Structures are given as structure tokens and as C-alpha cells.
Amino acid sequence: MRCELLSVGTEILLGDIVNTNAQFLAKELASMGIDIYYQSVVGDNKERMLQAFKEGLSRSDMIITTGGLGPTKDDMTKELACEYFGYKCELHEESLESIKEYFRRMGREFVESNEKQAYFPKEAIILKNNAGTAPGAIIKKDDKTIIVLPGPPSEMKRMFNESVRPYLEKLTGNTIVSEVVRIHGVGESKVEELVQDLIDNGKNPTVAPYAKEGEVTLRVTAKAKTKEEGEKLIDPVLTEIKNRLGDSIYNIGEEGLNLTVAKLLVDKKLTIGTSESCTGGLLGAGLIDYPGISSSFLEGAITYSNEAKIKTLGVKKETLEKFGAVSEETAREMAEGIRKRCGADIGVSTTGIAGPDGGTDDKPVGLVYIGLSIADKTIVTRNVFNGDRNSVRRRACLKAFDMIRLEINK
Amino acid sequence: MRCELLSVGTEILLGDIVNTNAQFLAKELASMGIDIYYQSVVGDNKERMLQAFKEGLSRSDMIITTGGLGPTKDDMTKELACEYFGYKCELHEESLESIKEYFRRMGREFVESNEKQAYFPKEAIILKNNAGTAPGAIIKKDDKTIIVLPGPPSEMKRMFNESVRPYLEKLTGNTIVSEVVRIHGVGESKVEELVQDLIDNGKNPTVAPYAKEGEVTLRVTAKAKTKEEGEKLIDPVLTEIKNRLGDSIYNIGEEGLNLTVAKLLVDKKLTIGTSESCTGGLLGAGLIDYPGISSSFLEGAITYSNEAKIKTLGVKKETLEKFGAVSEETAREMAEGIRKRCGADIGVSTTGIAGPDGGTDDKPVGLVYIGLSIADKTIVTRNVFNGDRNSVRRRACLKAFDMIRLEINK
Incomplete structure (x- = not known):
């Protein structure tokens, strides 16, 4: 089977956002053995969207669209897909009820314009949206199919996983x-x-x-x-x-380094405390990505200021004065301090210069000390990471997680 | 002028990477007043690429391609653009010298297959690559143009900024x-x-x-x-x-809610402490995205466990027992606790159920209490957010930042 992707929306066309939907869908389809030879992006424009349907379905069996299912007049992906196939849309009471229920759950008043999202042709398979208002649909005529999915990634992904994947798995035998x-x-x-x-x-x-x-x-x-x-x-x-x-x-497997380490901690019944300066909470946030972490993650301290490093972690004033906040010694005392503070098996720390300013010859932008206190020892690594402020912080977290993993697995 | 983007490469088609090149170019072209109605992605395939040139140039004046300028036989964007226009490629000595020079600079030995990257038609304007080996080109015939750029974003962006932008600025007056x-x-x-x-x-x-x-x-x-x-x-x-x-x-402007609030805090010389349960460090990480935040952000506490809430924030044991960790009362004591702990002007807290499990009828998944202690009062909001675990946590952070903003601006 041959499928192509059509992303609809001015915000992608004008570069306001990156098209992560296309990447997600491409990867999923490829993993199911479905051929993808084309991906396209068009704006909310009737003529060009109809032309895209025509071209796409002349070379492929199926088009999956994302975007253009919103409540406004600009949103017309579903309407045009129906027009292309010659199907008429009518009110689908069940979908309308779901949308109203969604508004109730959010504690918001129902807006009349959202009623448009409950119109579908009777020929369509309607796909429930469990993360937003706009339902999707599988619209088929003869051997050609258009699947319309919402644009917001969280809604699109959930709908794909819940409804589209099972549908496609049945179609392909592979x-x-x-x-x-x-x-x-x-x-x-x-x-x-x-x-x-x-x-x-x-x-x-x-x-x-x-x-x-x-x-x-x-x-x-x-x-x-x-x-x-x-x-x-x-x-x-x-x-x-x-x-x-x-x-x-x-x-x-699919889990990244943070989830792998979080799972390892929980499985081995090891407790941990984090103390972060330059990563500012990202390390903690990485652990908390893992839903079962509460039994292992005792406490995190975001100690950006020297006062907090001293008061909360027990870093010595002399250490900060003699070696500076970004130093092997400070990283060591931070890791040991958080471990002691919350009585955890493991204490981890980060202190560094994420940039863009604040670097010197001795301590360049990207320099991060990472401390790990575990069993009867404390290890500190000196790292210089590449990239912008966010990249330095993310790389520092990966390195910290990897240090924990390697020590636990020793 | 009407231009469209054609990204070439199996790694985009199969979803191995996100197409950030298209976003960059779309944004740049839009800012120059060049209309973009289409973006497409095709693989390294002769027939489909020639078809894409034909379709693209039938509706637009210009196609900008990225990718497919590498040294292997799979890389054929430039060759096919020339074939499409009926131009012959010949060795361009100056480009070959630049490529060899690049290898020397990198301390690597010249690889014969890279010679292919120095072949161009005499009709083309050759674009020097100052960040890699493959030169790009502006290839024009009559009133139609194909601009071929390399795929690696660092090479593409530099070439665009150094050579393509000045070329396009001359063309458009807008x-x-x-x-x-x-x-x-x-x-x-x-x-x-x-x-x-x-x-x-x-x-x-x-x-x-x-x-x-x-x-x-x-x-x-x-x-x-x-x-x-x-x-x-x-x-x-x-x-x-x-x-x-x-x-x-x-x-x-361009800054999101976290940067807007961080800037507001710094500008108004207000200090802040954060205490996070379900957001687990994301709130702190959001503040630290702002490079100048160190004067305002005194301390963050990631208090996932009840023990940490009691010990670090001074939340009362009775409060946790009577109302639970996810409650208005706990959020209030957390916000007041972190404020007191670090002596900040503002204390903020989050406590909730990010999911996927742990929800009840009374306290559903997505429920987050957000506390804000500021001036002589403490406000707590009860929120139910939609989406998966990460989405709930991100929305909770946005809401917390917005509460801070609205209170400061009162």
C-alpha cells in the first residue's frame, strides 16, 4: 500500500512551527511497511487543497491529512475531502455530544462554532478525539482513502494510536x-x-x-x-x-535515557535526590517523566543561587569562594548534600555555564560539572558540551543519567 | 514571486528526522514577502524528483531544494535539476579546490567520490559552502529557477544567509x-x-x-x-x-509565557521560589530558559514525596492526612513554604495528578492545584488539564506563569 502525508496549515507553510506531525506519521507508517513517497504541505486554501487531493490520490492509495479540523471557516480539510469524493456532511449527534462533554469537562462554555466539527458524511468512519474537540475521519471511495486527523500533535498522536493504527494493521498483512x-x-x-x-x-x-x-x-x-x-x-x-x-x-527499545534510568532506579528499589544549578529542574523533570518514579525520587533542589547551595545543600561558603560555583568541589558538595538532606541512596548534581554569556578561557560556555554520590564514593565529571543554552542543559542531563546508569550496573 | 520548497531525502520521508530546513526557509522567505503555497518531500528517486520539478515549476516561479548534494550515487538533486533544464555539468576547478581545501582544514584525506560535488553547468551561479563540502547552485532557465542547497542544516543555513538571501532581496523589492x-x-x-x-x-x-x-x-x-x-x-x-x-x-513578540514572566520578574526586581510536585522541575526549567534569571530565581524545591513537602516546605502532616497531597490546602502551604524558606517576594507551587493512573472521580487525572503566594495573600486555583502526562505538566506550568504575570501586573 502506498500512502502520502498532507499537512494543512499556514503556520507550517510560513515556518511558524516545525512539522513534527509528518515525522511522527512517517515513522509509524514506515514501521508498518506502508510505502511513503511524498509528503506535502499546503495552506487553508480550497483550490490548492483540492488539487493536492487529486495529485496525491493519482499516485497513492491513501492520503493522511493533519490540520484544518478546527471550528473556524478557515478550517476546511474535512469539508474539502468530502467535496472531493462527492459526499454530503450532516450533523452526527454522538460527536456533538462528545464535543459538548469535552467543554463541560474543561469547565468551559460550549461555543456554537464548534458544532461544525460534528458534521460528517454517513459514508465516513468517525474517529473519536479523546484529547480535544475535533473528531477525525476515515473517508473512502472505491479504492482511494483520505484520513483526516486534527493538527495539534497531542490530539493527532492519540487518535492515530487509538483508531488509525488498528485500522491500518488490518489493511496491511505485513x-x-x-x-x-x-x-x-x-x-x-x-x-x-x-x-x-x-x-x-x-x-x-x-x-x-x-x-x-x-x-x-x-x-x-x-x-x-x-x-x-x-x-x-x-x-x-x-x-x-x-x-x-x-x-x-x-x-x-523506545525509552530514552531518562526513562531507562528512572525504571532502573525503581526496579532496583534505589532512592535518589537531585540538586541542580545550570539544568534548573530538567533533571528532576526527566525523572518525573516516568510515571512510577514516586517511590524512588525523594527530593530535588534547584539551587541557582549561592545562598540556596549553602542553606539547602550544605555547600561550604569557603568552597564557593575558593573554587567558584562552577567547580568540581561545588559539584561534589552539592551531590553529597542532597543525598544527605533526603537520606537517599544516590545524590546527583549539576553546576555549569549554559551560556550564552558568562564563559571565560578557564571556564568556557558549555562547561558542566556533574557530581554523583553513590555507595561509599562521590564521582565528579568535567564536561564541555556543544550547542546553545538549551542544548548544553539537555546534554548535561543525558550525561548525568548515563553516569547513574553505569554506576548502578557496575 | 512565488516559491516552493522541495526537501529531498529518505531520512525525512521515513520520519527519521524532523524537517527543520523547511521551517527555516519558509520563515525566511515569508519575511521577504515571497509567497509559499507548497512544501514537499520526496526521496532520492529520479522519476519522482523530475515529476516534482515539473509540478512545482508549473505553479511557482522558483523551487528551493535541500538535500541530495552528497558524494554518493544516491545524491542526485543537482544532476536532475540540470537534466530538467537540459544543462550539461562539467568540472568546476575552483569548487574542486574549495572542497579539497575543506578536507585539509578538517585534517582529513580527500575522498575521490567528493569530486562529483564540483560538477556544475556553466549556466549556474555556484554557491560556496563554507561549512561543508557540497556547493549549492542557482540554476535558471527563462523565468524558472531551481536553487539547490545542501541538506545538513548548519551548511544550508549558512549558505542561505551568505548567498541566497542577498540574491532574493535583489529580486523582490518588498x-x-x-x-x-x-x-x-x-x-x-x-x-x-x-x-x-x-x-x-x-x-x-x-x-x-x-x-x-x-x-x-x-x-x-x-x-x-x-x-x-x-x-x-x-x-x-x-x-x-x-x-x-x-x-x-x-x-x-516572539517570547513565550515562561520567558515573558522571567523577564517581568527581573525587570521588576522581584524574587521567586518554586515548589513543584507534579511538574517535577519543569517550572524551574522554564524560568531558567531566561539567561538573566539568576538575580530573581532564588530556589526551587521538587518535593514529590510527602516527607520532602513536610521537611523542606513545612507543609503540615495533618494537612496531608486530612486533605491529601493533591489539594487546595497543600498547594497553599507549599507556596507559602517555599516563599518563607528562601525569603522571596513570590512563592509558587504545583500539586496534581499528571496521570496516566492515580485519578479518582473526585480527583481526576489532569487535576492540578496551583498556589501563588505574593504580597499579603495566597491564591490557589483548581485546574483540570487535558492531554497526556507531559501535556498536563506543561499546561500546569503555563497556568502558573500566567497567574504570576496577572498578579504582578495588577
């Missing part, structure tokens, strides 16, 4: 089995060097490297008739990769 | 002036209701609404000969919008 090997602490070119033959010779499964901020992943993908058959194809390749990359692999 | 009005606390449909006539009747300037998680924006855009002339067109419309939406507008 099963694609895919695993992601996640690596921290080894650069992309080094990873590729180590598994170059697997990348070059892989047909089924294939091995594809990809680098993003602070981590490298290898996606291993097999096409098979059943899930079991696919897993049998993948397993020996995963084993080979594990042999070559060792403990720089932090997870095989 | 300037576009645009402002974004940012609104919190009023839903999209309500905002539109209030400014429907401005949206409907706006020709120059235009008014375009857009909703994203927890906020609504209105973009006001004017086309003019000079910047001053454009501002004169925009100003009365901004004033009218301000009159109608009042203090639900938190900013006119």
Missing part, C-alpha cells in the same frame, strides 16, 4: 518488526565504524544508524509474515551489535 | 512586517469570535489565528515598501486587538 538500539557516550562515526558491515550487508533485517543530540541509535528492521518470524530475524543481529558496542548501549 | 500577539486563558474559538471581523476583512495587514498547547496566537502581517511603512499599517490593528482582548494578551 508485519514489520523493528528494534532501536540506543547508545550514549560513543560518537556517530565511531558507532558506524564498529557496525559498518552490518549496515552495508543488511537486507532483511536492515540496520540504519541515526544521530541526535547526545545519543546515537541503530534501528534494526525486519519484514516478515508474523511477529515471531520477524523477531527471529532480528535477534542474532541485536546480539552481534551488543557484542560490539558493550555497555555504551543503554537500552534496546 | 518588505514584510509581522507581529505575533500571544494569548493565554482564552480558547481559540472565543478569541476568533472577538476578532472575527479583523480576520475576515484583513487584506493588508492580515490577521491569522493559531492555537497550540495552552495558548492562542494572532499573527498580524503587512506587506510594504519599507519597514516603517509596514509598522504604520500594523500598529492600529495591534491596538484594536489589545482593546478587545485586554490582559489575556501576555506578550506581543
